[in-house]
Amino acid sequence: MITIASGKGGTGKTTVASCLAMSARQTVQFLDCDVEEPNAHIFLKPRLTREEAVSQDIPNVDRNKCSFCGQCAEICMFNALAVLADEVLTFPELCHSCGGCWTLCPEKAITTTRREIGLIKSGSAENIHFTQGELQVGTATSPPIIKAMKETIQKNSLVIIDAPPGTSCPVVETMEGSDFVLLVTEPTAMGLNDLAIALQVVRVLDIPCGVIINRGTDVYSKVETFCRENNLPVLMKIAVDRAIAEAYAMGIPAVEAKPELREDFRKVLNHIKGVTAGERTCCH
Amino acid sequence: MKELVVISGKGGTGKTSIVASFASLLTNKVMVDCDVDAANLHLLLSPKIEERHQFYSLPKAMINSEKCNGCGLCEDTCRFEAIKESTINPLGCEGCAVCSHICPENAIEMVDTVAGEWFKSNTTYGPLVHARLGAAQENSGKLVTMVRSQAAETAKKLGYDYIITDGPPGIGCPVIASIGGASLSLIITEPSLSGIHDLERIIDLSEFFGVPAMVCVNRWDICPENTEQIKKICRQRKIPFAGQIAYDNMVMLAAARGKPVMELNSRIIDEIIQVWEKVFEVLCPNMKV
Numbered sequence: 001m002i003t004i005a006s007g008k009g010g011t012g013k014t015t016v017a018s019c020l021a022m023s024a025r026q027t028v029q030f031l032d033c034d035v036e037e038p039n040a041h042i043f044l045k046p047r048l049t050r051e052e053a054v055s056q057d058i059p060n061v062d063r064n065k066c067s068f069c070g071q072c073a074e075i076c077m078f079n080a081l082a083v084l085a086d087e088v089l090t091f092p093e094l095c096h097s098c099g100g101c102w103t104l105c106p107e108k109a110i111t112t113t114r115r116e117i118g119l120i121k122s123g124s125a126e127n128i129h130f131t132q133g134e135l136q137v138g139t140a141t142s143p144p145i146i147k148a149m150k151e152t153i154q155k156n157s158l159v160i161i162d163a164p165p166g167t168s169c170p171v172v173e174t175m176e177g178s179d180f181v182l183l184v185t186e187p188t189a190m191g192l193n194d195l196a197i198a199l200q201v202v203r204v205l206d207i208p209c210g211v212i213i214n215r216g217t218d219v220y221s222k223v224e225t226f227c228r229e230n231n232l233p234v235l236m237k238i239a240v241d242r243a244i245a246e247a248y249a250m251g252i253p254a255v256e257a258k259p260e261l262r263e264d265f266r267k268v269l270n271h272i273k274g275v276t277a278g279e280r281t282c283c284h
Numbered sequence: 285m286k287e288l289v290v291i292s293g294k295g296g297t298g299k300t301s302i303v304a305s306f307a308s309l310l311t312n313k314v315m316v317d318c319d320v321d322a323a324n325l326h327l328l329l330s331p332k333i334e335e336r337h338q339f340y341s342l343p344k345a346m347i348n349s350e351k352c353n354g355c356g357l358c359e360d361t362c363r364f365e366a367i368k369e370s371t372i373n374p375l376g377c378e379g380c381a382v383c384s385h386i387c388p389e390n391a392i393e394m395v396d397t398v399a400g401e402w403f404k405s406n407t408t409y410g411p412l413v414h415a416r417l418g419a420a421q422e423n424s425g426k427l428v429t430m431v432r433s434q435a436a437e438t439a440k441k442l443g444y445d446y447i448i449t450d451g452p453p454g455i456g457c458p459v460i461a462s463i464g465g466a467s468l469s470l471i472i473t474e475p476s477l478s479g480i481h482d483l484e485r486i487i488d489l490s491e492f493f494g495v496p497a498m499v500c501v502n503r504w505d506i507c508p509e510n511t512e513q514i515k516k517i518c519r520q521r522k523i524p525f526a527g528q529i530a531y532d533n534m535v536m537l538a539a540a541r542g543k544p545v546m547e548l549n550s551r552i553i554d555e556i557i558q559v560w561e562k563v564f565e566v567l568c569p570n571m572k573v
Contacts, residue, residue, distance in 0.1 A: 007321075008324070009292075009454075010296005011295075037453070037478075039481060039482070042481065075381065075382075075385055077380050096380060097363060098378060098382050099363050100385065104385055104386070135455065137455055138489065138493075142456050165295045165453050165454070166453075166458075167321050167322065167417070167419055168321050168420070168422055171420075172375055189542050190539055197321075200419030200420070201419045201420045204419060205375075219537060219540045240533075242506075245506050245531070249477070249510055250507060250510075
């Protein structure tokens with residue numbers, strides 16, 4: 001299970017993830033966990049044949065049983081309930097579904113109801129079994145969708161996961177349980193800053209990792225210095241190339257615009273297979 | 285006070301470069317970097333940090349092993365699977381405190397945790413409020429709310445009329461915390477199929493929260509056909525078009541040198557100024573730049 005992450009958005013995670021999947025010489029399970037902005041489908045062009053709603057439990061208050069004691073609102077850390085003199089207001093969009101209110105209500109006046117928070121769509125494209133999550137607009141919590149997607153992973157298959165940008169809850173949820181994290185960065189001060197933060201997350205989770213430098217130029221070498229100093233192997237460099245950007249704009253994957261890249265991506269996959277087979281050399 | 289929030293849906297469309305450029309075009313404003321997961325605006329504005337504060341997220345559960353009798357009730361109750369064999373995994377704990385209420389031995393305490401830092405800084409372009417969320421920490425929405433309110437307070441104190449916000453990517457918790465109550469959102473997009481896909485979702489989000497939106501296409505000449513498509517979407521959805529900025533390697537060079545692109549001799553400077561003038565017209569209909 002390989003997760004492609006980056007810290008910063010727009011460094012080329014989706015490009016790398018889809019190119020890796022298209023270069024593999026075996027069946028791949030591909031998960032687009034960037035549920036706020038899933039985009040890999042644009043490049044992999046899967047036929048999406050299944051759709052499943054993801055929902056979470058939210059409180060449902062029975063006003064006949066409720067004594068308006070206010071305990072539910074008091075214990076709710078997310079301000080998802082407010083108790084008035086003879087009314088209980090619930091704010092489903094703030095609810096984290098922790099179960100506190102319905103577990104602890106002294107009158108047993110709270111049951112649960114389901115609220116839809118997003119969708120999981122799946123299908124296939126050639127040798128790729130494709131799944132993507134979509135967060136419903138206006139919903140804040142993406143980790144439950146990511147969790148539901150990861151439950152579909154089949155053991156012993158090659159799994160490639162496109163992670164969301166950033167380094168907080170959705171990214172941690174995505175990375176957890178991965179055998180390898182591939183960090184995509186670009187040679188700018190911003191790229192370096194975000195790579196350093198992303199690396200901290202990977203180290204907290206204790207997962208082997210490596211780097212791909214996208215849009216490589218010679219103007220900024222600090223990213224490579226950083227990688228050297230932190231024993232972080234640079235597995236591939238993709239040179240800055242307007243042709244790749246133009247192909248990307250049209251939804252054409254880099255390996256189709258530049259077929260010679262396919263062999264480089266295969267080398268990256270082989271390296272990762274070597275590392276996960278037992279040679280845990282990097283990131284420590 | 286007017287608050288302009290620059291958002292994008294998709295990451296990497298050039299939000300931060302554009303915010304830094306706007307920073308050099310307007311005087312009485314406070315800037316705020318709401319992309320607390322991967323704050324970058326400071327890299328272009330070279331701030332001098334004047335105040336540094338710790339940010340506490342929701343307290344996390346901690347089990348007192350002396351009081352715990354290992355009954356396992358907490359593990360059964362935790363809906364985030366954050367407890368295993370009477371040990372809390374801090375990465376999984378959401379801070380809901382249900383375990384501490386349910387524990388028959390009163391063995392679970394909720395403990396404050398430092399999740400990051402936030403700063404008030406000065407730059408040559410004006411004050412900047414920014415933050416850094418610790419790696420793998422939660423509550424970025426809460427930290428966003430914190431830096432925004434600090435920026436508003438700073439602007440009020442200085443008698444400034446404007447806040448320019450560099451927003452986070454996506455449509456989830458941090459973006460929601462960034463745009464609620466803002467005067468105007470400027471959506472930066474790029475003319476790619478993924479850019480278009482994300483544009484529609486971020487317009488929906490802006491509408492959902494009742495914040496007026498404008499759209500600017502960055503690197504428009506990478507694919508002029510898609511740029512036309514974006515303009516068409518804006519017409520259909522009645523979103524004012526703020527303008528387009530061409531692809532220029534100077535932006536990359538400026539980022540490598542840690543400067544707003546306005547300080548380099550770039551061919552896109554005029555385009556950025558034109559976008560700014562359009563945005564300002566909508567932000568303050570009765571005033572001139």
